[in-house]
Amino acid sequence: MLFDLDLIRTVYGTFANRVDAARKAAGTPLTLTEKILYAHLFDADGTKLPIGHAYVRGTDYVNFRPDRVAMQDATAQMALLQFMNAGRDRSAVPASVHCDHLIQADMGADKDLPTANSANREVYGFLSSVSNRYGIGFWKPGAGIIHQVVLENYAFPGGMMVGTDSHTPNAGGLGMIAIGVGGADAVDVMAGIPWELKMPKIIGVKLTGKLGGWASPKDVILKLAGILTVKGGTNAVIEYFGDGAAALSATGKATICNMGAEVGATCSLFPYDEAMERYLRATGRTEVADGANALGDNLRADAEVAADPGKYYDRVIEIDLSALEPYINGPFTPDAAHTISEFGAFVREKGIPQQMEVGLVGSCTNSSYQDMGRAASVARQAKTKDLKVKAEFIINPGSEQVRYTAERDGILGDLTAIGGVIMANACGPCIGQWARHTDDPTRPNSIVTSFNRNFAKRADGNPNTHAFVASPELVTALTIAGDLTFNPLTDTLTNEKGEPVRLDPPQGDELPRQGFGVKDNGYIAPDTANRGEVAIDPQSKRLQRLEPFAPWDGGDFTELRLLIQAAGKCTTDHISMAGPWLRFRGHLENISDNLLMGAVNRFNGQTNSVLNPLTGAYEGVSAVAKQLKAQGIGSIIVAEENYGEGSSREHAALEPRFLNAKVVLVKSFARIHETNLKKQGMLALTFADGADYDRIREDDRISVTGLKTFAPGSRMTITLLHSDGTSESFEALHTYNEQQIGWFRAGSALNS
Numbered sequence: 061m062l063f064d065l066d067l068i069r070t071v072y073g074t075f076a077n078r079v080d081a082a083r084k085a086a087g088t089p090l091t092l093t094e095k096i097l098y099a100h101l102f103d104a105d106g107t108k109l110p111i112g113h114a115y116v117r118g119t120d121y122v123n124f125r126p127d128r129v130a131m132q133d134a135t136a137q138m139a140l141l142q143f144m145n146a147g148r149d150r151s152a153v154p155a156s157v158h159c160d161h162l163i164q165a166d167m168g169a170d171k172d173l174p175t176a177n178s179a180n181r182e183v184y185g186f187l188s189s190v191s192n193r194y195g196i197g198f199w200k201p202g203a204g205i206i207h208q209v210v211l212e213n214y215a216f217p218g219g220m221m222v223g224t225d226s227h228t229p230n231a232g233g234l235g236m237i238a239i240g241v242g243g244a245d246a247v248d249v250m251a252g253i254p255w256e257l258k259m260p261k262i263i264g265v266k267l268t269g270k271l272g273g274w275a276s277p278k279d280v281i282l283k284l285a286g287i288l289t290v291k292g293g294t295n296a297v298i299e300y301f302g303d304g305a306a307a308l309s310a311t312g313k314a315t316i317c318n319m320g321a322e323v324g325a326t327c328s329l330f331p332y333d334e335a336m337e338r339y340l341r342a343t344g345r346t347e348v349a350d351g352a353n354a355l356g357d358n359l360r361a362d363a364e365v366a367a368d369p370g371k372y373y374d375r376v377i378e379i380d381l382s383a384l385e386p387y388i389n390g391p392f393t394p395d396a397a398h399t400i401s402e403f404g405a406f407v408r409e410k411g412i413p414q415q416m417e418v419g420l421v422g423s424c425t426n427s428s429y430q431d432m433g434r435a436a437s438v439a440r441q442a443k444t445k446d447l448k449v450k451a452e453f454i455i456n457p458g459s460e461q462v463r464y465t466a467e468r469d470g471i472l473g474d475l476t477a478i479g480g481v482i483m484a485n486a487c488g489p490c491i492g493q494w495a496r497h498t499d500d501p502t503r504p505n506s507i508v509t510s511f512n513r514n515f516a517k518r519a520d521g522n523p524n525t526h527a528f529v530a531s532p533e534l535v536t537a538l539t540i541a542g543d544l545t546f547n548p549l550t551d552t553l554t555n556e557k558g559e560p561v562r563l564d565p566p567q568g569d570e571l572p573r574q575g576f577g578v579k580d581n582g583y584i585a586p587d588t589a590n591r592g593e594v595a596i597d598p599q600s601k602r603l604q605r606l607e608p609f610a611p612w613d614g615g616d617f618t619e620l621r622l623l624i625q626a627a628g629k630c631t632t633d634h635i636s637m638a639g640p641w642l643r644f645r646g647h648l649e650n651i652s653d654n655l656l657m658g659a660v661n662r663f664n665g666q667t668n669s670v671l672n673p674l675t676g677a678y679e680g681v682s683a684v685a686k687q688l689k690a691q692g693i694g695s696i697i698v699a700e701e702n703y704g705e706g707s708s709r710e711h712a713a714l715e716p717r718f719l720n721a722k723v724v725l726v727k728s729f730a731r732i733h734e735t736n737l738k739k740q741g742m743l744a745l746t747f748a749d750g751a752d753y754d755r756i757r758e759d760d761r762i763s764v765t766g767l768k769t770f771a772p773g774s775r776m777t778i779t780l781l782h783s784d785g786t787s788e789s790f791e792a793l794h795t796y797n798e799q800q801i802g803w804f805r806a807g808s809a810l811n812s
């Protein structure tokens with residue numbers, strides 16, 4: 061479907077001039093990332109840059125004007141509750157809301173969708189009324205997963221958008237700078253005020269050769285995740301280039317960009333090419349394809365960059381697609397990369413349950429028509445080769461358009477013929493919305509998904525589920541085999557007749573031969589003639605109007621109590637769990653009950669069990685925080701590396717703020733979460749020396765001084781007053797700029 065053509069024409073109308081101006085100002089050839097970013101500077105056209113000076117990557121904060129905003133239902137609630145306090149009558153840019161996160165996968169789409177509509181009636185009602193009120197497009201439950209719907213309808217080459225979901229970069233598959241942000245950032249863009257981002261570094265990934273056999277786009281990013289790890293892309297855009305890039309479908313490119321979030325990248329991006337053009341035309345956007353064609357080289361890196369990438373990118377990585385093996389990553393982290401040929405030995409060596417119990421195809425990462433088709437081509441072989449399928453099989457199509465077309469073309473029939481259950485066009489198990497049918501929800505077991513994340517407990521809440529991520533076709537092959545160690549490239553399976561058979565490599569059309577079809581795509585346009593009012597029941601347990609946070613009182617933080625010192629990984633899932641807690645995403649007070657309940661307390665190795673300094677007892681994190689808050693005592697959270705990794709979930713910043721935590725002190729932050737903390741008026745600090753983490757004792761009183769001289773680049777002093785009367789001090793760093801310090805002083809970005 062074609063939306064906002066006028067907006068796209070306006071962007072394209074000025075794009076070339078802005079790129080020329082930026083190139084002149086910078087005095088150097090430009091990468092594609094720079095072209096799009098400079099074309100979206102908040103202040104006009106980049107000509108304000110002095111000649112010979114470009115923004116310094118990794119250092120300068122820059123104000124941008126993104127073209128649009130997308131929000132999923134779980135994060136949209138808080139984003140729009142904040143927007144309602146911003147004093148605007150309409151969103152300043154086109155925006156959309158997508159109801160995809162709150163639908164539980166249980167019996168299949170036919171039963172699950174009505175159940176979700178009934179269980180979430182209040183939230184869906186709020187989202188549709190607030191969307192209508194402020195001129196925002198609304199995609200009803202069952203319409204599809206936000207990023208697939210954005211790719212099919214809104215993304216355009218050379219555009220820039222933000223989305224309140226960390227896999228927003230999926231739109232990079234259509235050459236768009238698409239960045240996952242917290243709700244407060246989305247509010248900035250919808251309010252028409254500058255949206256600030258640190259000028260990212262740029263990692264160039266050169267793709268050569270061509271995928272073949274079982275290798276798929278997913279394997280490109282699974283391999284890259286192993287190279288870069290979950291932190292390697294922090295504050296960087298990953299820009300792909302090379303002949304291999306052009307050989308990938310647009311949805312394959314989107315898969316790769318989607319999972320750039322797993323290496324912490326700001327976003328990922330492919331240059332405009334014929335695959336994108338084909339996809340735009342196939343999804344009813346001929347005018348956009350024509351406009352992009354007219355921009356030509358403006359939608360690719362300059363020739364000098366491609367010729368000498370080491371000179372223009374901050375880092376260059378090369379991947380030969382012809383030599384790429386299928387990967388399977390996990391468990392518990394998406395950067396634990398294993399080639400399929402090494403994987404069996406890994407499973408045996410680590411004692412991982414070898415039986416593959418459930419295969420899951422879907423999520424925004426891999427739910428396109430091509431993904432479904434390639435999975436189906438493997439599924440068909442179970443029938444034709446007399447194979448008994450050994451594992452459960454669950455499929456979530458990415459959108460109603462994909463589902464309808466795949467059903468029409470017999471693809472869904474092939475998947476259900478081997479026992480596959482078609483769930484709603486929604487996130488489902490990928491966000492923990494999974495009523496898993498199991499004999500024991502705590503038993504160690506293994507599953508393989510085509511999702512992007514596999515943190516402990518994410519899919520089914522069971523910490524003993526070993527979840528692995530792989531391509532949809534590999535998921536299907538392993539589902540048939542029911543054995544994690546099966547390698548379809550080399551191994552045979554024994555069929556019902558006792559014969560050894562081999563699975564052939566997957567096949568699948570890039571785009572439907574008869575074109576996409578759909579009866580009701582699930583879109584509801586805002587009714588400009590009847591905008592209505594937004595009603596929130598004060599008694600609601602799921603929605604609550606927001607009260608502004610109090611401004612900084614002008615003093616240092618003295619004698620804060622340690623709320624938790626988290627050991628090891630602490631993702632936004634650990635800080636603010638999803639699954640059953642999703643229902644409270646619009647009610648800050650109620651969802652704050654889950655604060656840090658997944659984080660491991662360094663002092664006792666347990667989750668959700670921390671020392672209550674008021675009583676000496678061990679209690680849940682939020683219970684302790686509430687008691688401290690009731691006494692007017694502030695608290696501090698301490699953690700290790702890449703704190704807040706995983707998602708743009710701003711509840712992970714709002715909850716500690718609401719419960720009177722003042723400071724988060726860590727060895728390092730994940731980018732989006734650090735910004736979210738700043739936006740909510742929290743003090744986000746890092747240890748100057750990571751070894752100081754070990755100095756902290758469980759019953760310390762902790763002071764932070766240096767707030768009165770808080771300035772860009774300043775240092776804070778942390779003083780630990782131990783219970784034995786001794787004390788010690790060390791330094792902490794921050795990355796606040798002037799504007800962000802203003803947010804801290806005002807109590808939040810919204811207050812400033």
Ligand code: SF4
Pocket residue numbers: 160161205206207225227423424425486487490491511512
């Ligand atoms: S990663 Fe999973 S939960 Fe997040 S948008 Fe994609 S499908 Fe939904």
